[in-house]
Amino acid sequence: MRRLALVLISALSLIVAGCGGEAVRDQGDGKLQVIASFYPVAEAAGRVAGARAEITNLTPAGTEPHDIELTPDQVDQLQDADLVLYLGGGFQPAIEKVVARRDRASVDLLEALPLEKGAAEEGETSDPHFWLDPALMERAVERIQRALGDARPGDRAEIERNAAAYRGELRELDARYxxxxxxxxxxxxxxxxxxxxxxxxxxxxxxxxxxxxxxxxxxxxxxxxxxxxxxxxxxxxxxxxxxxxxxxxxxxxxxxxxxxxxxxxxxxxxxxxxxxxxxxxxxxxxxxxxxxxxxxxxx
The missing domain is CATH 3.40.50.1980 (Nitrogenase molybdenum iron protein domain)
Incomplete structure (x- = not known):
């Protein structure tokens, strides 16, 4: 009888531990984990996602993004994130290398936008600085909105409202220019x-x-x-x-x-x-x- 009681206690302990672990995991997954490769993308993602996602900007403040070197922790973040928003075309090669090995959602905003292929000088890649045109920035926000909505369909309505508000600010900026x-x-x-x-x-x-x-x-x-x-x-x-x-x-x-x-x-x-x-x-x-x-x- 004593042995049976010990077995039951052990089993109950495992069940409680399992439930506790699941609760922690659910709490940790309450927000979408989104990696943005540098500042303009990080701000746009944060404005569109609102409280529904945690946005991590891989490029620290005061750092020139072209030559970023990733730490091992940042590599792990890139591999584990629910969604990565980045610029390809050689803008940040270190990030592109890690993204190429991911099996989760990743969006190259340069591929998603109607950019001019001849916007660079001879021998260089195309100019990636689309965000300095507010109208192109608005297009990027639309793409970010779709990516976030696909990742969290239940939050799509809120994401769309946030995106609409931010796009309105970009249109006003364009009008001032x-x-x-x-x-x-x-x-x-x-x-x-x-x-x-x-x-x-x-x-x-x-x-x-x-x-x-x-x-x-x-x-x-x-x-x-x-x-x-x-x-x-x-x-x-x-x-x-x-x-x-x-x-x-x-x-x-x-x-x-x-x-x-x-x-x-x-x-x-x-x-x-x-x-x-x-x-x-x-x-x-x-x-x-x-x-x-x-x-x-x-x-």
Whole structure:
């Protein structure tokens, strides 16, 4: 009898432990686990998912996303996440390698958007910076909405409402850009690297980059001479640089041409200071618009 009682107690202990483990697992699975490869995608996913998902941005604040190196923990996160939202095309090769081994849902937003194949200089991959065009960003939000809705059909209505609200903000941003930039006396953007093709194309501007798609690429003397001549001929007032990379070359060109420098943010990430101040995609884009208005003589 005593042996039978011990067996029953042991069995009950296993059942309770099993139930407890299931309860913890259910609690942990209460939110969809979503990995976003860098900032604009992470913000969009967070706005669309709302409280229904936990969003992890793999690119830390203040880090240039092109050359991200993944830690072992980040590799595990990528492999285990319910959904991964990323950019292919060589934008973040380390992430692409891990995603290629996944057997769960992953969305390459570059493949999901109608991007121009000829948006890069000769010998380079296509320009990935679609998010600097609010209309293309809206298309990306629609794709993110579908991916999240497919992952959580029961939350689809809430996800659609969140996405509609965010898309409305993007349309208002686009309208502000159109109104302001339609009145500019100058149309040339002299930028530190070729990140602004989509923005320039949408609003009738001309991008004149110092370097190519990679912000670390050093410009050759011939390119600097061409830009010096262009700045003087077109009466440009400003050479734009970025927050996450060196401004040295932009300052050199500005000194050579008697112009000034200003920030034009490619929004590849936020600095820790910007995060602390609650900056967002729309607020940074509005800051870019103010810089463009001043530099191009708009309004």
């Amino acid at each position: 159109k109104t302001t930039l339609s009145t500019c006396r100058r149309r040339d953007l002299v930028t530190s690297h070729a990140a602004f093709h989509y923005l320039a194309t949408r609003y009738g501007l001309s991008q004149e980059p110092i370097a190519g798609l990679s912000p670390e690429t050093e410009p050759d003397p011939k390119r600097l001479a061409e830009l010096t001549d262009l700045v003087r001929r077109r009466n440009a007032t400003t050479v734009f640089y970025e927050t996450l990379v060196s401004r040295e070359v932009a300052e050199t060109l500005a000194r050579e041409t008697g112009t000034r420098t200003a920030v034009l943010n490619p929004l590849e990430g936020l600095t820790s200071e910007q995060e602390g101040k609650g900056a967002s995609y729309v607020s940074v884009m509005d800051g870019n618009l103010a810089a463009l208005k001043d530099a191009l003589g708009c309004g």
